[in-house]
Amino acid sequence: MLGGILDDLLTSPSTGPCITATRHFPPRSPVLVPFPGSLDPRIGEALRARGIEELYSHQARAWELIQKGQHVVIVTPTASGKTLCYNLPALQALVHQPDARVLYLFPTKALAQDQLAELEELARQLPEMRMFTYDGDTPQDARRAVRARANLVLTNPDMLHSGILPHHTKWATLFQNLRYVVIDELHAYRGVFGSHLANVLRRLRRICRHYGSAPQFIMASATIANPGELARRLTGEQVEEITESGAPTGDKIFVCYNPPVVNPELGIRAPYLGEAAKLAIRFLRQKIATIVFAQSRLATEVLLTAIKGGVADKTGDSGIVRGYRGGYLPTRRRAVEKGLREGEVLGVVSTNALELGVDIGHLDVAVLAGYPGAIASLWQQAGRAGRRSGSSAAVFVATSAPLDQFMITHPEYLFGTPPEHARVNPDNPFILVSHLKCAAFELPVGDSERFGDLDVRRFLAALEDEGVLHHTGRNWHWSAETYPADHTSLRTVTTDNFVVIDTTARDEKQTKRRSIIAEVDWGSAFATIYPKAIYLVESEPFEVQELHFREDEEKVAYVKRVAVDYFTDAISAKGVWIVQRLTEASQPAYLAEQGEVLVAEKVVGFKKIKMGTLENVGSGEVELPQQEKQTTAAWITVTPEVLARVGPSREELIDGLRAVTYLLHHLAPIFLLCDIRDLGSWLGDTTPVTSGVAATRDSAKRRLMEAEHFNPTIYLYDSHAGGIGLAEHVFEILPDLLRRGLDTLESCACQVGCPSCVGPVNEVGRRAKATARALLRALTD
């Protein structure tokens, strides 16, 4: 069935020419080894009872290293039996030592539940196993029993951070006897989340030292470039890598699909969301289980609407296709997972939320609507289709953004490049300080004590000045009434979340019941739930009535169900100013610098965009406060000589520089592990921060035009307050990035610029591509 549709896809005149490359991955047979002699025979029995007669080679290797006492990270593909690598030593420890304790960490509660089910299966003949999940869903009255009984605790970093470590005396037995800490989905802990986890683990190791234990870390990760380095950064320990998989894989084909050009002069391609929807519908109509990955929450909703419309049978039932993303409430997500496992749900449109190993059963096809921002994610998403046997396919549909177009037209790069580095910055001062408070709350911090391997005395003194620490004798003590873990969320740099409350029923039935339909984090709230915004949940439109964001009120958006055929896209104003220069590199044509900047952003209005055709059908204004953050950035200031040589008109130079900014921002993720949204870009100048008022594109342009000193500067900054290490990396690779920008520009077939190189012509102007080319030539000379 799948083969037939694929043949048709590759050869038919309508789709065949869009396929820029295919790659066939032949099936691989397993490399098996017998159970190790040191494995407890009863565990061997339990495995056999589940049909496991031998181990894959990587599982045996993990066993060997772990028994030698080493910390390990296992990096093998989806469905290669990673979990057995950590379950075996955990079971062995618990069966052999009645006092031993094991802690499992998963990035989500759902994954912990999945794993609990699997362990229960395995532990049927092993009465020594007493495993429980301990997380936000554990009822208060059951918590004491879990603490007293469990010898294997499954939890998440958030609960460890706010529920376990600050109450470590209640867990004294666990910490005294902690043998293993298992961290699954290690690759999920990058950026902000990873930087937080590294600090939580610093705290964990501190508490373990207090109780006299030194647990071994066992970690499992999807393929990334630096699993060992990431594991070391997170745990602060030396870690052995296991990368050779002995598991079998089925037959698989990877297809690159570039939407057809519909306007050659403007370089405009058919909308990628429409193309992705068409492909997904084609599979779903043949009852082929399909997962579609979208790159944003909004794209998820738009795709879901289109696909539901395409598969709805005569009665209009499109329930076999569901949406899935962060922000949906857990019950809704559990229902979708269950539906997929049990086959009632045939298709799902998801953000990268389903990239992690949540058990959703077997799927045949993955459609990737847009490049997910990282090679590692690309393979992770493609890996969601196909398990150990049988054939499967993944189709990558490119957007017209430069990064996507680069990937789709350079398949050798796509297939040949190793996955990216996962970066964390445990020493981000905001994150670090939050965790220092928690650490001091848990145990007084000694004068000569290091946090991880860091000297933190300056921070401790700052915290005493703030009044939350008190120094006496040789220790810093927590001296405030508050519970610091409550004020630190691991998922963001700042903490507040907005809840989205549906008031439709309240207004109709006069009930006071609050119906919470979603959650939105602080960082994206102003751009998604501003008043009059259309907020979509499983493609159902809600209009935001009120947004409550003041410091002293509960963060809430009140929404009402509406019948509209458009969604909204925020228009924002911005400004970037230099706060401190840390490094510089002088080139003949430009000065590159790296340091700290102040970024101001403000949502000033929105566009209404029609569903389906995506045409602009109106706009509105919004009154919201300016949001400011300090972060790290790299920037280039082009010398006046080069500017004079390239173009005489300031306006043309500004357009050209903006084109370069767009290009560099969109190409930088090739070199970094990051989502394009982890970086921000802006064309400003080097005027020191004085007023700091954000400006729209137009007024920013006017400001540059009228400036006394014309010193335009391209900023690429880290989107996360305080920075997570991206800007430093941008600074290092700037020469390569500029060269890659020039290559992309010169190889783009459009005449005057398009979204695939310098941005849409109507935004950057008709001379922008030519000016940008001249600038980039000068900058790479």
Added chain:
Amino acid sequence: MAHQTLDDLRRVIRRIETRRLPRAAPAPVEEVLGGELIDTGEGQLVVVRREFPLSHRHGHQPLAGALSAPLNLLSLLARLEAPLEDVRQLLFLDAETTGLAGGTGTYAFLVGAAWLEDDRLVLTQHFMRDFDDEPALLAALWPLIERANGVVTFNGTAFDLPLLETRFILARRRWPADLPHLDLLRPSRRMWTASFADCRLATLEREVIGVEREDDVAGSLIPALYFDFLRSRRAAPLARVLAHNRDDILTLVGLLGWFGGALAAPAELGAAELAGLGRLWEPVDLERSLECYHAALGAGLAGEPAQVVRMRLAWWEKRRARWDTARALWEAAARHAVFDPRPWEELAKFHEHRRRDFATARAIVDDALGLAEDAGVPSRVREAFSYRRARLDRRLLARG
């Protein structure tokens, strides 16, 4: 600090690094607080010791009252697994802390402990002059806890004891998890839930023991006062915190005495207290509970509390098939100033099913419907009565 900028942080750090903290010599804390500095072998701490003769009255409650408390009954009422035995072996405990958040970062900076010895109550308060006095505080507390056969607290189950346990475990000390513990909050809740707006110690002290504190410090301000002291080293404002803690413990002793008196001589109690005693006995000894309820009504319990007791009592009497008693209670409850459909319904059921007197039952339902109409009760209540009336009509008809 989450919303601060890097610059702010840096500024703070610079400010600190370029500054010398002036350290003035503070007046010795023990002098200011009227205690002495004790050496424990694990460092020093301030201990303030007071003795009260047993004739001392706290409010109108003599401390000696606690001596005669029937511990076996109280243990039963507090549902302790092993009964407390000797009042003189009990330790009264109350801690003042650096916050209510719980967890390992909340300290008990002042722990008051009291016990009965010969003809007096000995009350010692253990105070940390700074966080590094904590080992000494725990060391001083340990022998008191070790030689006690039980502890008495108010809300110690949820707060003081888990907090002390955390402190002991943090200091790698043993904590007697099986120490019998009488938390007076539990019996107090049953005793006074219908009488007062809340069951806080301050409320009971005022209403039951008759103490009006002067210049008391609000519990919510105590952590801030301690933090101020840590920075300023001026101990004088803490004198009020020590007085507060002392009063709390005296009230604890007084409350135990009050319970003792109430259990020993219920006849002297007022109507509301008798009802409370009934609630207290209810899960433990039903006969005694019902006696108390009857006594409360006999003593002139009125209003809503009386209605609650009547219905409760009638429910038990019905379960034990003492129909005449139950009927009398329902009839009294039906006369309650505010219309209450429950006794009417019970009476109708009683006449219809027990006595098979359909005519009386029908008359009762009729009256109830009339009253329900006037009282404006929810329609489903009236529907239930109408339904019952229709059935009674059918049965009357069938009988002819």
